[in-house]
Amino acid sequence: MPTSSGTIVVALGGNAVAPARERPTIGNQFRHTRESLAPIVDLARAGWNIALVHGNGPQVGDDLARNELAAGQLEPLPLGVLVAGTAGWMGYMIQQSLQNALRRAGVERTVVTLITQTLVDADDPRLREPTKPIGHGKWRRLAPSPRPIAIVERAMVQSLVREGHIVIACWGGGPPVYQDHALGLEGIDAVADKDRVAAILGHDIAAQVLLILTDVDAVYRGWGTPAQRAIRRLSLDEADQLLQGEELGTGSMRPKVEAAADFVRTGGERAIIAELARGPAALQGEAGTTIAKETG
Helix, strand or coil, X not given: CCCCCEEEEEEECHHHCCCCCCCCCHHHHHXXXXXXXXXXXXXXXXXXXXXXXXXXXXXXXXXXXXXXXXXXXXXXXXHHHHHHHHHHHHHHHHHHHHHHHHHHHCCCCCEEECCCCEECCCCCHXXXXXXXXXXXXXXXXXXXXCCCCEECCHHHHHHHHHCCCEEEECXXXXXXXXXXXXXXXXXXXXXXXXXXXXXXXHHHCCCCEEEEEECCCCEEECCCCCCCEEECEXXXXXXXXXXXXXXXXXXXXHXXXXXXXXXXXXXXCEEEEEEHHHHHHHHCCCXXXXXXXXXX
């Protein structure tokens, strides 16, 4: 069932289904999942081929807490296994909710969840420096986050997307693996940045657009100051200049802009950073921040 509008990779944050302001019960996460999928349904209705990358930082943090609470009775699971495990149950939750939403909207598209692995370098120095926040509340902690190199199952994702299936993959960036000379692929105790992985996936499946949906309506200059202002368009050169400065700080927006710029640099037509509810409007240039090679 091929479609015609083009191919898009959509990156959604794990906080979309587990906001920090409330208890992350399964019931609450199902409810927030259903509420967050309207932009995906709109894209499917418009005929886009879609790959969906979803964050799972809060959920992996909860599983680490369960590890600690049950340490006296059960052997703790490694971080990579927890990333893969959350991909399974969150995939079930989002796949089911999206299938129901598409059916109600009269959109005939199939949805599939893949457990994908993200290749990293075992000698990456970032593995020795935990910098990636996961979890929330008193269970929030930092995890190593090596730079992603490739998605192992990229050919399968590309094949399914081209056939018109909506593919959910690369959860939380996907469980990181490295190439062992004797054993082949081996897991590693770390997490990958989902936005960077989404940019790599976009290049691998020849997507025209990367859409990063978050809880902020745009990239801002002077964020947190009286002079803050939203940036609607950036050329690739302007995005690189912004990244070289200090306006973005070290928060979660910097890796999103880096991922967006990398996607455009490696052949993507445009990358968009926008608020979840404004995704379709941002795709039309009416909201969010668009990064393209040229701003004209």
